[in-house]
Amino acid sequence: xSAVKAExxxxxxxxxxxxxxxxxxxxxxxxxxxxxxxxxNLHWALWLxxxxxxxxxxxxxxxxxxxxxxxxx
Amino acid sequence: MASAESSHxxxxxxxxxxxxxxxxxxxxxxxxxxxxxxxxxxxxxYWQRVGFHPDSIQNLEDFKTRVPLTDKSDFLQxxxxxxxxxxxxxxxxFDVAHHAETSGSxxxxxxxxxxxxxxxxxxxxxxxxxxxxxxxPTDSFYxxxxxxxxxxxxxxxxxVRRLGAKVYSGGGxxxxxxxxxxxxxxxxxxxxTPSFALRILEAAQNLGIDLSTSSIQYTYHAGEPxxxxxxxxxxxxxxxxxxxxxxxxxxxxxxxxxxxxRIRQGVHMSEMxxxxxxxxxxxxxxxxxxxxxxxxxxxANSAQPLINYRTHDLVRAFNLPVxxxxxxWRYLDGVVLGRSDYMITVKGTNVYPSAVENxxxxxxxxxxxxxxxxxxxxxxxxxxxxxEPDLQxxxxxxxxxxxxxxxxxxxxxxxxxxxxxAEPGSxxxxxxxxxxxxxxxxxxxxxxxxxxxxxxx
Numbered sequence: 001x002s003a004v005k006a007e008x009x010x011x012x013x014x015x016x017x018x019x020x021x022x023x024x025x026x027x028x029x030x031x032x033x034x035x036x037x038x039x040x041n042l043h044w045a046l047w048l049x050x051x052x053x054x055x056x057x058x059x060x061x062x063x064x065x066x067x068x069x070x071x072x073x
Numbered sequence: 074m075a076s077a078e079s080s081h082x083x084x085x086x087x088x089x090x091x092x093x094x095x096x097x098x099x100x101x102x103x104x105x106x107x108x109x110x111x112x113x114x115x116x117x118x119y120w121q122r123v124g125f126h127p128d129s130i131q132n133l134e135d136f137k138t139r140v141p142l143t144d145k146s147d148f149l150q151x152x153x154x155x156x157x158x159x160x161x162x163x164x165x166x167f168d169v170a171h172h173a174e175t176s177g178s179x180x181x182x183x184x185x186x187x188x189x190x191x192x193x194x195x196x197x198x199x200x201x202x203x204x205x206x207x208x209x210p211t212d213s214f215y216x217x218x219x220x221x222x223x224x225x226x227x228x229x230x231x232x233v234r235r236l237g238a239k240v241y242s243g244g245g246x247x248x249x250x251x252x253x254x255x256x257x258x259x260x261x262x263x264x265x266t267p268s269f270a271l272r273i274l275e276a277a278q279n280l281g282i283d284l285s286t287s288s289i290q291y292t293y294h295a296g297e298p299x300x301x302x303x304x305x306x307x308x309x310x311x312x313x314x315x316x317x318x319x320x321x322x323x324x325x326x327x328x329x330x331x332x333x334x335r336i337r338q339g340v341h342m343s344e345m346x347x348x349x350x351x352x353x354x355x356x357x358x359x360x361x362x363x364x365x366x367x368x369x370x371x372x373a374n375s376a377q378p379l380i381n382y383r384t385h386d387l388v389r390a391f392n393l394p395v396x397x398x399x400x401x402w403r404y405l406d407g408v409v410l411g412r413s414d415y416m417i418t419v420k421g422t423n424v425y426p427s428a429v430e431n432x433x434x435x436x437x438x439x440x441x442x443x444x445x446x447x448x449x450x451x452x453x454x455x456x457x458x459x460x461e462p463d464l465q466x467x468x469x470x471x472x473x474x475x476x477x478x479x480x481x482x483x484x485x486x487x488x489x490x491x492x493x494x495a496e497p498g499s500x501x502x503x504x505x506x507x508x509x510x511x512x513x514x515x516x517x518x519x520x521x522x523x524x525x526x527x528x529x530x
Contacts, residue, residue, distance in 0.1 A: 036189075037189075040189065040190045040193060041193070043190070044190070044193060044194065044197075047345070047372075048083055048086060048197075048345060049085065049086075050085075050086075050097050052101075054104065055101070055104040055105055055107075055108045055372070055375065056108070056188075056190065056375045057190060060164055060168055060188065060190075060375065061164055061165030061167050061168045062112065062164070062165055063112055063113070063114070063162050063163060063164060063165055064165060064166070
């Protein structure tokens with residue numbers, strides 16, 4: 001992996017975790033939804049380069065359990 | 074800097090060597106197994122019942138041989154018992170963002186839940202094929218498709234959004250309206266089933282309009298055998314629209330699993346979103362290039378995971394592609410060659426109607442409008458081919474075309490079938506999948522291969 005790509009991935013990982021943390025504190029549904037989309041896209045960006053963290057983004061609800069953490073309404 | 078001049082949508086991913094792809098799959102398959110075991114009551118109960126645990130998988134060979142197979146019938150049963158999705162749902166209802174259904178062409182429609190993220194990943198698989206053909210974010214897509222519950226072209230819509238191109242909806246229009254809309258809106262890409270694209274060409278011809286001079290530069294198809302499967306369909310679409318036609322193999326409940334190869338003799342499995350292997354009738358993996366059933370595990374459906382899922386599509390697959398296009402992803406030569414659950418025996422010979430379908434379309438003088446009529450004659454299945462000749466074939470030559478169809482099938486399949494000529498325009502046209510196979514047999518005569526194999530629950 002080139003130094004440039006390694007740096008890009010490091011930044012993407014930081015953005016991903018920052019977005020997850022920020023969404024956890026967000027009370028406005030509209031903004032939480034924006035962050036939910038960002039988190040999905042960042043997870044996918046990592047997946048498409050083979051450096052994903054888990055099968056799905058953090059915050060996906062469990063079966064039969066409501067979970068407003070993803071920002072969907 | 075992102076560039077429309079890039080040769081690939083994702084160069085790194087599309088040119089990984091087999092060793093690297095397999096290592097990536099191994100890591101991801103373990104993630105999927107752990108995810109399904111932790112979240113899906115269906116998988117947990119099924120695997121516990123047959124004595125399987127995800128921890129027992131150390132390599133791809135383990136995965137292929139130890140992970141129990143799944144089949145559409147498992148999911149259909151659970152959905153019927155506990156609607157809408159049964160115990161197969163791996164997320165809360167809250168996170169189901171889109172509900173789709175299969176077309177039901179082989180029975181009861183299957184309900185398919187998608188999370189928002191699933192739709193993004195599903196759409197991505199289309200883009201690889203479009204990009205390989207030359208389609209770019211500056212293009213505009215006309216959807217000759219009514220926006221029902223059918224998953225296929227919804228996923229293409231997600232793909233266009235992913236590509237960043239423009240969408241023109243053709244929902245709720247007549248065939249003639251589609252022709253006029255193409256002239257009025259000037260899209261550069263037409264999306265439809267191949268048979269409906271041919272119907273649009275017929276409608277244009279009746280209106281005295283030549284679509285080969287229209288704005289359409291590409292046509293792209295799914296839902297039935299298209300330009301990468303059938304050379305006659307490719308020739309007609311290319312000539313009729315004055316464009317380049319392409320094809321994607323999609324499996325509604327799984328993913329847009331295999332976007333078209335740019336050489337247009339087959340498709341490549343979308344390996345960022347799926348792992349697949351070919352299984353013989355004995356349940357074992359078949360050798361490279363040998364026809365077997367495509368068994369798929371998708372990374373694109375987290376709402377209803379599909380693991381070691383039997384597609385019943387018979388494919389000739391190459392993990393080291395032989396097409397020469399440069400993409401390293403698993404190559405399906407000729408796309409789908411037949412269906413493992415749709416084999417009939419005619420005069421003692423096993424015949425796959427889909428394979429006959431492929432053969433007929435290659436006979437000169439046969440139009441893309443034909444039917445295979447399956448019936449029961451005494452103790453044996455029988456198959457009659459009913460076809461419309463091409464419009465330019467004079468009536469006195471029709472019999473000769475029929476004889477050539479019979480000869481060609483006898484030569485390749487080894488059995489003499491009947492052929493019947495139908496008047497041009499007399500066979501049914503549809504917007505979705507062309508109903509080419511008409512099965513008049515009772516249910517008791519329909520065979521399914523080894524349904525009991527592989528530890529079905």
